[in-house]
Structures are given as C-alpha cells and as structure tokens.
Amino acid sequence: MADAQLNSSRILEVSMGFFTAKTLLSAVELGLFTELAHDALTGREIGTRLRLHERAIYDFLDGLVAMGFLERDGEGPSARYRNGDEAAAFLDRNQPTYIGGLLEMFNSRLYGFWGDLTTALRTGKPQNELKHTGSSMFAEVYSDEARLEQFLYAMAGISLDSANALADRFDFAKYTSVCDVGGATGQVSMTLAERHPHLHCTSFDLPVVAPIAEKALAAAGLTDRVTITSGDFFTDQLPRADVVVMGRILHDWNLEQKMHLIRAAYDALPAGGALVVIESLIDDARRTNTVGLMMSLNMLIEFGDAFDYTGADFTGWCREVGFDSVEILPLTPAMSAAIAYK
Incomplete structure (x- = not known):
C-alpha cells in the first residue's frame, strides 16, 4: 500500500x-x-x-x-x-539576448520527433528527418537556407549564457588565440573578443555557414577581431590556436567520431594549450542532471548512436589521446566546460 x-x-x-x-x-x-x-x-x-x-x-x-x-x-x-x-x-525577437530561435527549432522539428521516442528506445535508430526522408538531420537543415539560418541563430541564442560565463571564469590571460570549432554565427568568438581585447578569435564551420556568420560579425562590428574560416572538421585540419573551443559539438557524434575530434583538437594545440568543451555534462553518477540525460535521449532521436557523456568519460578520452590533465568548470545551472590541457 x-x-x-x-x-x-x-x-x-x-x-x-x-x-x-x-x-x-x-x-x-x-x-x-x-x-x-x-x-x-x-x-x-x-x-x-x-x-x-x-x-x-x-x-x-x-x-x-x-x-x-x-x-x-x-x-x-x-x-x-x-x-x-x-x-x-x-523571448523578444528584437533583444540581443533572444533565445527563442532554439525554441522555434524545438517547435518546428523536435516536438514532433519526440512523439516517436518509444520507437527510438526499441530500435536505437533516429526518429528525425532521416526516418521520414532518408536524409540526415544536418543534410536536411544545411540544404535549406532559411532552416539553416534558424538553426544557427538557435545555437547562438543557447550559447550566449555559457559563452559569457566562460569569458568570466576561464583564465584567458596566458593565451592569445582561440578557435571555436563549429562556431555557427560566431557567438562564442564574438563574446570572447569583446571581453578579452588581447584575444584574436577564429570561428570555424562549414563553407555554407560563412555568409551567415560574416553578416552577424559585421553587425557586431568585430570584423577586425574575429576571423571566419571554413572547413570540415572531419576531413580538414583544425586552425591552430592556443585554445580550441567546442560548444555542443561532441555530443552530436558517436564514440569513434568523438575521439577523432578530440585528436584533431590535440593536434591543433601547442604545448600548454587547452581544449574547452562546453556541454550539459551528465553527472558522473548519472543520477541528478536531468537536462544532460534528456539531451542524450535527444541525440538518440536525432542521430541514433550519438550521446551525451559525463566529465569522467571526457577525462578518460582525453588522457587516451595524450592530454595531461582535465578540469570541470561549471558555467550555468545546466552547462559546464570540460577543459583538457596539453
């Protein structure tokens, strides 16, 4: 009873x-x-x-x-x-702090896909565009300019709080250059450049993203402080920098692809450099961070074999690649920076 x-x-x-x-x-x-x-x-x-x-x-x-x-x-x-x-x-579209782009994406894409969560739990297969059209989420989003811009500004909106917290809490004084991998509209690079005048920042993303990022950069008046660079982080070398940032990037991929990206970052860093990964890290005991666990289920919906991870997971991967040490820096109630030092 x-x-x-x-x-x-x-x-x-x-x-x-x-x-x-x-x-x-x-x-x-x-x-x-x-x-x-x-x-x-x-x-x-x-x-x-x-x-x-x-x-x-x-x-x-x-x-x-x-x-x-x-x-x-x-x-x-x-x-x-x-x-x-x-x-x-x-939630006012005219405010620079607008995060509604993410909610617009939730509404137009994810809300319907999550109705098939039970199927994902039983099959381990994506329940997004891949299921309905045969094309991956990224292929669908990146093939349509309007959807791509919505997606990129959604990522910019959700990145703002954690970018501000990183700018405040991580010691950038001993570094002179930063590369944000998968930089979307350049939000992280622009935030760091504004807060730390000694830094030169590079935002690295696919060529189709560059015009949207350059427009955002020009509107912010930071074209002399931030460089937009194009490439594919699975086939091209990452731009060399003292700090490599990956915000909400690693969780999009399976373990093999995660390891590829961590190795690519290691190769792009000098001795003493740092890889900063910003994610909703799941707590090591996997008991309390509901946001991180739900985000990992969302990766199941989106990609099937992609997943979110704990700080302990990240530490093990980075030590395997050759990084000397790792620390976890809380940024917001939902987000943390996992920092690996070379």
Whole structure:
C-alpha cells in the first residue's frame, strides 16, 4: 500500500509537461512576447493581432500567466497582459539576448520527433528527418537556407549564457588565440573578443555557414577581431590556436567520431594549450542532471548512436589521446566546460 504521505502530483506534473511546453513554444511561434515588448494589451487586442480564435485567448494567456511568462494587470476582459521579466529578456525577437530561435527549432522539428521516442528506445535508430526522408538531420537543415539560418541563430541564442560565463571564469590571460570549432554565427568568438581585447578569435564551420556568420560579425562590428574560416572538421585540419573551443559539438557524434575530434583538437594545440568543451555534462553518477540525460535521449532521436557523456568519460578520452590533465568548470545551472590541457 502506498505511503499515506505520497501523492501523484509530481507524476502528473511531469507527464503533462508537454502541455506547458507546447503552450510556450506556440507563444514564441506566434511572436506573442515580441508583440508585448512595448505595450500591455488586452486579451481581445492580442487575439486580433495574433489572429487567435476567441475560445482560445484567455486559457492561452492566463496559462502563460500561471507559468510566470506573462503578467496580468486586472481581471476580466479589461485586464491587460505584459511580458514577465524572463520573457522580456529572452523571448523578444528584437533583444540581443533572444533565445527563442532554439525554441522555434524545438517547435518546428523536435516536438514532433519526440512523439516517436518509444520507437527510438526499441530500435536505437533516429526518429528525425532521416526516418521520414532518408536524409540526415544536418543534410536536411544545411540544404535549406532559411532552416539553416534558424538553426544557427538557435545555437547562438543557447550559447550566449555559457559563452559569457566562460569569458568570466576561464583564465584567458596566458593565451592569445582561440578557435571555436563549429562556431555557427560566431557567438562564442564574438563574446570572447569583446571581453578579452588581447584575444584574436577564429570561428570555424562549414563553407555554407560563412555568409551567415560574416553578416552577424559585421553587425557586431568585430570584423577586425574575429576571423571566419571554413572547413570540415572531419576531413580538414583544425586552425591552430592556443585554445580550441567546442560548444555542443561532441555530443552530436558517436564514440569513434568523438575521439577523432578530440585528436584533431590535440593536434591543433601547442604545448600548454587547452581544449574547452562546453556541454550539459551528465553527472558522473548519472543520477541528478536531468537536462544532460534528456539531451542524450535527444541525440538518440536525432542521430541514433550519438550521446551525451559525463566529465569522467571526457577525462578518460582525453588522457587516451595524450592530454595531461582535465578540469570541470561549471558555467550555468545546466552547462559546464570540460577543459583538457596539453
């Protein structure tokens, strides 16, 4: 018999998590938080601007109030809605801190694919575009300019907090150059260049990414501090630098490919150089980091044999390649930097 003090509330909360997730994702898709960036609006005004059916308006908006993403002044039809602090900072498309690009990708791609998680658990096979069209996730995303730009800006948005934390917490004083491998729009390179004027940074990614990265770099006014370089990190040598950064790169690949990338970084570094890998590292006991474990399941959905990993896993791989030592540097509640020194 169940303990009288136990109840099923947490089970229900977790199992209904897709209700709240999809409500937030739809709000971002509709541009709700951008619409509310300057003025508080009534439900009817929001419904008109976003073309919402009147049946849906108040459940939708008040649900977001209950979640803390909106605030409401007043009651009833005359009440006015405005952005909460988090939504104002991170979900207004006109803010430099916007992370909604990632949520847009969750909404347009991953939300549907996760419906096939049970199939992935039983087969070990990807449940994304590869299943439906025969093309890999990267092939699909990189073949369409609009989808590629959405993906790259999603990566930029999610990289901002960890890039700022890395700039603050890692000692760059003894280094003069940084190469960000898989640099997307150059967000990490631009952040480090802005915070550490002595650094010259290189953002390395596929040739199709370069025009998007160069546009972002020009908008930031950092063309003299950051270089955009193109190549394929599986077939080309990495640019030489004192520090090689890989943000959310290693988890996209299987173990053989992970080892290839770690060796490539080792070869690109001088003695005393550092490989900095930014990931949602799973705790070594695999008991507490829900985000890291769910991200690893997402790698199953996306790639099948790709996976996230622990700091201990990373340490073993780096020692096998020849790195002298490894340290783990927490960056944000969900992200850490695993740093291997040559």
